[in-house]
Amino acid sequence: MEAKPTACDDTRIARFLRRELTDEEERLFELHLDTCETCSEKLDRSTAGPADWHEAAELLRDEPIDLEPLSVVLSDADSGEVARHVVDDSVRRVLELLHPTDDPQMLGRIAGYEVVGVIGSGGNGVVLKAHDSALNRYVAIKMLAPHLASSGAARGRFAREAVAAAAVMHENVIAIHGVQEHGGLPFLVMPYVRGTSLQKRIDQKGTLALLEILRIGMQAAAGLAAAHAQGLVHRDIKPANILLAGGVERVTITDFGLARAVDDASMTRSGIIAGTPQFMSPEQARGEAVDHRSDLFSLGSVLYAMCTGHPPFRADSSYGVLQRICQSTPRPIRQSNPDLPTWFCRLVDRLHQKDPQKRFQSAAEVADLLARCVAHVQQPLAQPLPNELCEKHGGVPVPHRRAWAVALVGGLAVAATSAVLWLGQGSQSDQSPRPDTSTPPAAANDDVRWNDDVDRLLRELNESVEELDKDTQQLFEEP
């Protein structure tokens, strides 16, 4: 781009402020400002008086964190450029803080640990791989990003939350060896887990199989339950924070309790949170107080992502995502992945209730439910589908389609019972619409009011038939 110098021109400043410059004129104006301090200052003064600039800084700058009402303002989740610059800067600043080491293989030393490399970095912090020579083991060291650590309150909170997280002892929650400080930056020492994150797994494989989804969900819920029992809310449950070691045999939730510390710090520093809002709960998105049930909503979004390969609430901007989380219902899972049974979609829907009261009320309950789902899918004959997941709570279990023979028998039995009940109700329900068996149950209208039992039985029958259809088809397709 050739930089043709342009002359100082006050009318150009005025025209810029009136938004009258063409793109080309603006480009030249920008080039001019780059080298002309006089015009830069004039632009500042013409934009607002010194008192106004001062007032803006004064009023927008942070107050002590605990005076701050909760409000969530986010940067664009996928804004590549800015995030990258900030992140690179964080890594650089962290690495600069390391003490020199004698070992040429190492990047540096931090409080007795030899740093092997940088595992990753995000808006929130930098994760290093280091060797603990005293215990001869590798550890992961997570440091709060330097630009977040400038406030004493933020550092204090990071440390407090980390200590709280360290108290959670559970096989599905990452252990925390310790919390230390180096060069004024607090950092966490955790086991180095070799494995991949659920996010990477989803990126690579797209959707996961039902049994995998259930097993991962079950372990994540169990980990959450252990933390919730200590009064700790994760606040940032998302696939990137769920580690898979050894396939899906072992799930580890990371970053417990850190989200809160990081949110507060980054929000008050710059009004921005680097990171993705896609797995937030509606109450989080609105900036309201959250409790453990917020994590359950996020868990629902994680399950959804495993089912469909993408998060449930998507939009062009973070703000759009937040609005969707608060206002809209995600596209039904079976539209993206018809292989999944409706009972499983029902479980996700329950977690996705906007009103926390209407969700499952505890992670322990969800973990237990998912464990029973695993059992059911593995042994459909011996293990009935949990009652909670039948069409209406407490209804007759609908067998999984792999047990098609049982389903056939069950379906017929249900059909027989339904017919009897339905005939018995006939005179009272003349005006009730007859359920249309060609409509999938997910689309059935819940508002149809007639005898609950008949309604339920017919719907279950409908569902059984639907599943049977599919199984029969598969029978023919798979030689």
Place this chain on the structure above:
Amino acid sequence: MRVFLVGEEETVHEFPDTRNSLLLKLRDKGDCESWQQFVAVYRPVVYRMARRRGMQDADAQDLAQAVLVAVAESVDRWEADPRRARFRTWLSRVAKNAIIDAFRRRRPDAAIGGTTEVARLQQQPEPDDAELDREHRREVFRWAARQVRWEFAEETWLAFWLTAVEGRHVKEVAGQLGKSAGAVYIARSRVMRRLQEKIVELEE
């Protein structure tokens, strides 16, 4: 019971009486908007003043809620005014009284006292006009910032924030964002201009 009067997305919920009467009163769409802006600005004002006086989060939220409910209830009286003062102007006048009132009522008699919160409340001065104006102005700024923030690309907003609010050098920020100094000047001027327009819009 906590009643939520939310500013932007929802209007009033778990509180049907107020919603109905309020929405009836606020048939005029402009007034509806005024009310929502009012809630968005005044809730944090009261909340912050309460926190500064040592109240816990939940208590401060309740107090903010009480003020909003009190104001909502007096919307009746507003329509009775034949000269029909501008709704917005009228609201802020009522709010001022409601806030001073609420804090005065929260100041407990020494006889009931005993907890730290009570002691702290007693030491705190009642809010006066100056504090209210200052807090209101602060919240108006923040409200405007939240509104216009989404109109700008991330880098533009960062350029404004880092230089104008955090007071960092233009050159340094330009380097960090990988932009020219000229672009940073342009970006921050744009944001500032928009911010001021938005504030005028709210206070007009």
